[in-house]
Amino acid sequence: MTVSRKSKGPNYAAANERLEPMRKERILPWLVDLSRVNAASLADGRPGDLPNLIYELRQWLDLEPDEPLNAEVRGLEKNPARLQAMIDRVTELLGAVADRKRFRADYSGGSVILDAGKLGSEGGRALSYRDANLEDAVLRVALDDLYEDVEAAMRIQRCVEPDCLRVFLAERKNQKYCSHRCANKMASRVYRKTHGKERARRERARYERRVRERTASNVKVARRPRTRGDS
Ligand SMILES: [Zn+2]
Numbered sequence: 749m750t751v752s753r754k755s756k757g758p759n760y761a762a763a764n765e766r767l768e769p770m771r772k773e774r775i776l777p778w779l780v781d782l783s784r785v786n787a788a789s790l791a792d793g794r795p796g797d798l799p800n801l802i803y804e805l806r807q808w809l810d811l812e813p814d815e816p817l818n819a820e821v822r823g824l825e826k827n828p829a830r831l832q833a834m835i836d837r838v839t840e841l842l843g844a845v846a847d848r849k850r851f852r853a854d855y856s857g858g859s860v861i862l863d864a865g866k867l868g869s870e871g872g873r874a875l876s877y878r879d880a881n882l883e884d885a886v887l888r889v890a891l892d893d894l895y896e897d898v899e900a901a902m903r904i905q906r907c908v909e910p911d912c913l914r915v916f917l918a919e920r921k922n923q924k925y926c927s928h929r930c931a932n933k934m935a936s937r938v939y940r941k942t943h944g945k946e947r948a949r950r951e952r953a954r955y956e957r958r959v960r961e962r963t964a965s966n967v968k969v970a971r972r973p974r975t976r977g978d979s
Pocket of ligand 1: 907908909912913914925926927930
């Protein structure tokens, strides 16, 4: 057990200090959230937002203190574009999972270490990789996480609301929409489609009635040419 520090957070994490690894149940929800991050607007947003994300990225990657990648991760704070490129790849990966499609990542190598003393212990990764670069590390760790928690990975779905289509982590089996908002939007879309003809008929009747009220009751109302909205 480690001695508890007075304060924890991005500002207090020493340069190469090993952070507490991200809890297992937090990983896939965090990855899905990450895939929606816009690094540039995060950099321009509230002052703590980008350092917080980078802190979480370090927790998730669970790098050894002596790994050169630590410095690269911290450097992302000044290079949101590089961070965004990595996020975009994660987004692509999660999209492939949601759509049950293939995802391919070619990587430039590194080394892999099995720390047998950590096998079966909570937290930390018994099998650790020393990836050659940060881009490789991000994808490789994400791939590992998806593969290690298949049950959670299968909950990654794409919202079927045509204007949304974003990737989300389903809370229930057969959940088709990312939110109530999208479910409602789709329901009213379907309603409009099935009730459209009936409504067009009602509107036509109302229109004819109004015209008749203003003119002699026996005037025949000319039919409007059909427009797309009528069908
Ligand atoms: Zn949606």
